[in-house]
Amino acid sequence: MRKILVLLMLTMVAPVMAQEGKLPPPNAEAAKYPLVTRSSVLERAVNDVIRPAFQNFKDKTDAMTVAMDGLCVAPSSPNLDDAKLAFADVVDAYSRVEFFTIGPLGRDNRAERIFFWPDRKGIGLRQVQQVLAQEDETATTPDGLTSKSVAVQGLGALEFVLYGTGNDTLTSTDGDFRCRFGLAISKSLANIGSELVVDWMASDGIATHLMEPREDYADYRTKIEALEELVGFMSHGMEAIRDTRLLPFIGREGAPKPRLAPFWRSGLTMAAVQANIEGLQTLFEKSQIADAVGPTDMGLRASVEFEFANAFRAVDLVSLPVDQAVTRSKQMSALNYLVIVTQSLQTVFGEQLSAALSLSVGFSALDGD
Known part of the structure; x- marks a missing residue:
């Protein structure tokens, strides 16, 4: 009888001790995730x-x-x-x-x-x-x-x-x-x-609506919708770099057409592309959106950082104005590789990060739908 009473008392005390932090939860490592809130x-x-x-x-x-x-x-x-x-x-x-x-x-x-x-x-x-x-x-x-x-x-x-x-x-x-x-x-x-x-x-x-969504707002009613916008910036932004900045002039299906590159007269084409990528990288890093996922998706940050590093290496290799770069095999290879990297980043953002946050980013405005 005494053993039964002791067991009952321990059963009653355990939740209190756990609440006070004296007993760790069985999955203590997972309990600290996500590292940041969606509001943050x-x-x-x-x-x-x-x-x-x-x-x-x-x-x-x-x-x-x-x-x-x-x-x-x-x-x-x-x-x-x-x-x-x-x-x-x-x-x-x-x-x-x-x-x-x-x-x-x-x-x-x-x-x-x-x-x-x-x-x-x-x-x-x-x-x-x-x-x-x-x-x-x-x-x-x-x-x-x-x-x-x-x-x-x-x-x-x-x-x-x-x-x-x-x-x-x-x-x-x-x-x-x-x-x-x-x-x-x-x-x-x-x-x-x-x-x-x-x-x-x-x-x-819009800033208030994006940071503090409400049901009565026409644009952002929930944090899910607001986060979908942010991830959409990153995913569709990478798509735009590829489809409107790079592909039109590098000539994947024919001869290169450097005059279809933005800012080709001023020689600022690749500087603009680099700034595009840096702007999206800044959004990814400073928002800390990769820290709002669960423990099984914490590797996403490293994947994204790896691909950003690849993108910048490719940009650095294109050292000539684009009308000259498209005539050099090494620099054309770098441009083609940059296309591949932007596709990879688009997928990581639009599919993997989106899924990790239980979002639905949807199609791009570039689809024309």
């Missing part, structure tokens, strides 16, 4: 990645406007070089945010106004050349540009101003109209940059 992932993604990245884009467009204004006031080779450096900084900054197409960037044709791409039929080039040939004064103010085609408002048009045929006139007064057109584009980009920052900082805007 969403907050980090917005506050540590998305908001700072758009602020950086705004800052770079502001600096671009200053550089272009300086060039127009005092045309010279050094000032043209400064404008080109500022342009490269804007390309880098935008390449890190262009896959955050939800909300602010997706409204009012902002993404297209910033960078009209792909442009396989050369529509943008013809329209920019027409503006320059006609010296259309309505294209020398941001308001005038807004009423025109998106193809003459953004980075593609500004690249032609700085690097296209006739760019040498920018070092003298002969390039006055060309420079004022470029300055208007810079101001327009800076205006969009400011709008994006304001929208992402709004107290009850």
